[in-house]
Structures are given as structure tokens and as C-alpha cells.
Amino acid sequence: MDGGTLQNARTVEEVFKDFKGRRAGIIKALTTDVAEFFEQCDPEKENLCLYGLPNEQWKVTLPVDEVPPELPEPVLGINFARDGMQGKDWLALVAIHSDAWLLAVASYFGARLSIDKTNRKRLFNSIHDLPTIFEIVTGSAKKQAKEKSSVSNHIRNKSKSSTKARGSESAKYLKIMQPTDEDEGLDEEDEEEHGNTLCGECGENYAEDEFWICCDICETWFHGKCVKITPAMAEHIKQYKCPSCNNNNKKRARPYR
Known part of the structure; x- marks a missing residue:
């Protein structure tokens, strides 16, 4: 059953x-x-x-x-x-x-x-x-995630500069790997703030060694696996739109509304 x-x-x-x-x-x-x-x-x-x-x-x-x-x-x-x-x-x-x-x-x-x-x-x-x-x-979980994403602006900015240093065209995604020299500059408070970030799709917290991508429109973070985006795919994305923002202007008839 x-x-x-x-x-x-x-x-x-x-x-x-x-x-x-x-x-x-x-x-x-x-x-x-x-x-x-x-x-x-x-x-x-x-x-x-x-x-x-x-x-x-x-x-x-x-x-x-x-x-x-x-x-x-x-x-x-x-x-x-x-x-x-x-x-x-x-x-x-x-x-x-x-x-x-x-x-x-x-x-x-x-x-x-x-x-x-x-x-x-x-x-x-x-x-x-x-x-x-x-x-x-x-949708309140998404709202909370957006509010917490503003708190993690400091970390997001660091991820952008790190991505540019690797020559990537996409500055809105972040893959968590073993600490680098730059990552060691993050203090405990920054790490805690990032750890409180919630995925806009599944609502679960940030975890180490997971690939994340941020929507350029609503600035919400997502697990790559939740939105079916891999690190390799993200390298070629100039502006990422999450499923909600991508379908925002599409009118679809739904019987349950």
C-alpha cells in the first residue's frame, strides 16, 4: 500500500x-x-x-x-x-x-x-x-528563501568574482567544493547565513558539495538537480531563469484554479 x-x-x-x-x-x-x-x-x-x-x-x-x-x-x-x-x-x-x-x-x-x-x-x-x-x-517557503538570499549577498558576490576568475560567462551559479584560499576568507557567520539558504524548488537547506544556481530574475537559489541544471550546462547560460520566472508570462488553463 x-x-x-x-x-x-x-x-x-x-x-x-x-x-x-x-x-x-x-x-x-x-x-x-x-x-x-x-x-x-x-x-x-x-x-x-x-x-x-x-x-x-x-x-x-x-x-x-x-x-x-x-x-x-x-x-x-x-x-x-x-x-x-x-x-x-x-x-x-x-x-x-x-x-x-x-x-x-x-x-x-x-x-x-x-x-x-x-x-x-x-x-x-x-x-x-x-x-x-x-x-x-x-509559496511562503520561497518567500523566506528570497529574504534569506538578500542576507547572503556577501557570499553571492564572492561567488560571482570566483566564477569570473575561472573565465565563466555565467556569474550566477555556485558549486560548493573543498575550501579554497578564497573560501577560507569566509567567516563562520557567512557560512551560517549560507547554510540557512533554502532551495526555491524543494525548500531544503544548503549543503556542502552541492551545485546551486541562482535565478537572475527573482534571485532565488536552487539545487541544480531540482531544476535539472548541471555545472557544465551552467557554464553556457548567460542569464538563468528559474521555471517560475520562465513560465510567468505563459497562460495555461488549469482546471483546479
Whole structure:
């Protein structure tokens, strides 16, 4: 039903990996796969649930038959409200319930694995470091990322000068590598500010050894993998536009709006 469980899990890291996989699946359903998700939530059908799967996929289906279920169940009947409210409000409501469900699943696994207080705190600190699905669906996570990007102007300027020194035509992307002589000039406060930068697509924090690219229009940072841009591709991009800015002027009819 749910694409796999943590029957053999023994560590906090495995529980967190399961959480992130399910979370990514739900985010996909409520953002990039909205049209398909909308179509599957037919109000004429029975009570439906949105499941996030550990393999970063999602599934709209009926709840399981066994009582009690193997896992806590998502909220029932999300399809009934689909046509009774504005599309964005419906998605936000589903996002709120999905956030609650993910925490319930993590708590369930934590209890089954007898995770002690210290490790339980570590698990939920890792979870709370991520923006909620509600924040991502409503756009507040992107807004926070833009606000934090202004705080990291100092680091961005350094990345530009570093890129130019390598002869690149693109001055808006940054790949984090092992510290160079220039990087050693960054103090701890700068590193902390950069570490708080969130990806405008997945909403996750900056991490070392990951390629990032910045949109020239909205100045939001993205993981290269989230927007399907590699370092080699970025070398030939004179002005990068993120998916949102690129589609900003395109009119597309969507039934869920």
C-alpha cells in the first residue's frame, strides 16, 4: 500500500530518510503533478487518501481495510472538498493534513523502534529544519528563501568574482567544493547565513558539495538537480531563469484554479 515500510530500520537516519521520501512524494503531488492529482481526486468516488511513499512517489487511494492499519492513515475524503473551494485553498488544506500525517508516521516509527529521548529530539530537530509542505505549497517557503538570499549577498558576490576568475560567462551559479584560499576568507557567520539558504524548488537547506544556481530574475537559489541544471550546462547560460520566472508570462488553463 505505502511503497515500503521500515520493518528493518534501526536508526534515526533511516526514519528520517523515510520521512523525506514520503514528504518529497507529497510535494510532487501538490506542485509539479497537480493536474494529475486533481484528476484522481474525483468527488464522485469514495473516501480517498493521499499517501506519500518512501520512494518519493505519491498515491491517491482508499484507506487500508485492516484494523488497526499498519501505519497511521492520512486524512480521509480529500476528494470531497475538491470542487467546494478554490483550488489553491484546497491544496493548502491537503498540505496541512499531509504535514500532520508525516509527523504521525515518524512518531509511529520512533515508538516502534524504541528511539530514546535524545535520538527522538535529534529526529524531530532534523524534521523541523525542513519547511513544511504547507509552506512550500502556499509559496511562503520561497518567500523566506528570497529574504534569506538578500542576507547572503556577501557570499553571492564572492561567488560571482570566483566564477569570473575561472573565465565563466555565467556569474550566477555556485558549486560548493573543498575550501579554497578564497573560501577560507569566509567567516563562520557567512557560512551560517549560507547554510540557512533554502532551495526555491524543494525548500531544503544548503549543503556542502552541492551545485546551486541562482535565478537572475527573482534571485532565488536552487539545487541544480531540482531544476535539472548541471555545472557544465551552467557554464553556457548567460542569464538563468528559474521555471517560475520562465513560465510567468505563459497562460495555461488549469482546471483546479
